[in-house]
Amino acid sequence: MLQDILITGLINSGVYALLAIGFSLIFGVARIVNIAHTAFYMLAAYCFYALLVTAKLDVLVAGILAIVAITALSLLCYKIIIEPVREHQAAVLIATIALATIFQELMQVGFGGHYLGIPSTIGGAFTIGGMSIPWQRVLIIVVAAAMLAATWWLLYRTRLGLAIRATANDREAATLMGMNADRVAMASVAISVALAAVAGVVVAPVFVVDPRMWLAPLVTMLAIVVLGGLGSLKGSLIGALTIGYVEAITVFAVPAGAYLKGAIALSIMIVVLLVRPEGLYGVAFEEER
């Protein structure tokens, strides 16, 4: 059972980390609570479906095109909808909720309410410790790890990353030092949504694509970022691992209560918040700033 929990928890955590780190990044830099974040993940899955299954493009081409298209769309949405109200957090919150609902309705009109499936991009499975693991799931872990490493490299080893961190630290000071805060915010939006789009593309062949697929991960993602400390990338990663493993342990330890995995994860978040209201890494993040 231990190996089951280890593998399942790792897969859960990988997807959650991709979503939560992007969400945290955009909040840390631009103070945007982007409720539409997982809606972009849903759009990427649909886009991938349309390009791969309907247009019959090559897997890699379809995946890259889907990620690029959704990232471009997010920039457009940012310029038209979010930027004009960016200084008003409540307005941003409402605008992104509206945006996510619009995306959901549009997908429903375009593709119907049907549940869609995407063929595995890598077939087959292998057995380890008596547990059968499809290669497609290994791909999710590998892609998640690669994307997280790439994000870390971008943030800590490039000038853009430096600008992003500087803006997250102190927007006014960064502006006075000659950084264009608006452009940095746009870059953060692009990176953040690209991570969500990557998650959408890699999980689409494993999950079911439907217009409401953005809702469940939204709640989990919010729990992770609050648990880890809103705006803290390290906290998001730790939060994703915590929630991912708590869910896996719940299912294996209480089979008849598998549906409770979300509630248990959220309860842990509440307990952590009662002890540390800033989240696990809230202080560290403040120190970074």
Add this chain to the structure above:
Amino acid sequence: MLRTLLSVMAVLSALATTAHAQSSIKIAILGPMAFVQGENHWAGAEMARDEINRAGGINMGGRRLTVELVKVDTNELQSVPDATNAIERAITRDRADFLMGGFRSEAVLAMQEVAMDNKKIFLGAGASLTKLGANVEANYDRYKYWFRISPTKDTDLIRTVFTILGSVAAQIRTDLKKEVPKVAILAEKAAWTEGLVPAVQKTLPAMKLEIAGLWQPSDRATDVTAELSAIERSGADIVFTLLSGPVGIVVGRQMGERNMKAVAFGINVEAQKDEFWSATAGKGQFVSTLDTFAEVELTPKMTPFVRAFKERFKKSPAYNAATYDGIYILKEAIEKTGTMNADQLVPFLEKMDFVGAAFYTTFDKRHDLVWAPGKTAGIAVQWQDGKKVPFWPPQIKGMQPFRMPR
């Protein structure tokens, strides 16, 4: 002058309404039209409408009336208030004479109230909740206008499932030479499974089946790896499913990906749809479920209906397409009674013995279908190499063998 003009317009409008009501029978088809259930409600009704109108319409006391359908999108999968608004609109604005359809039990319960307030005959073609029929028994005068034409009520559905499970278990006993097969119960956590799970746990041992465990994912779970790993380890021969949400696709797909030796049987609403095979990316092999329509001779009308449906819509009908039978039931009732008056039609419908495309329809005191295998209990199908293959009831012409994954 203005008053005179308004009076003339009011009279003309009333005349137009009367003339309209006299030339056609308006039937509102209620369903979530963006979803497969609503699509089937509408498709079945369209087929019946076109056939009846081509043959000269409905003969009501010597007057020929055409069937006019009103497509009413209830959006009930996403919003119960949307459903009640939709049925109100169908009654007050569209002035529907009859109501038919519905899918989600909570929404149909709410719509039933609106229909009964307006004393409109409402033929349910989707929700299985027992309470809908129990209402008729509890308060006949108010709820007598409700009839359930598809499917049977939830407790009868489970009777059917147990009957089929018995036949699957018998095959496992023979094939695997295992006297007491192991059954893993995989039931989504939802209102409709609340009463069923204890019933399953109580009944299986009596059927000489060992319970390997109970797993209850959410109906919208996107990953059941953990559940399936545990089920594999339990050594289960059958995965008994009670699934209505998209988790049914995930279960089918992930069982295929893991090459599980256990076979899935039970209720899996998603597996009833033609889209199941592509939704599972071709991994849903051997998943089996209760269903309603196939090219078999359960009733003399089933095969011709299924073939015509496939020809026209390029896919198989789901159980919501029983609106086809619903319209023919109304036709027969109106023609035999010579009226559209609901209070006069109800006694006729209660005594009706109707052979439809889906079932041999007779109603009990709750206005539910009288349960009988081979008549109203439906059929069971198994996905085999991309096709839904019917295998139960075995005595019906057109049934094929049930296959095990190993």
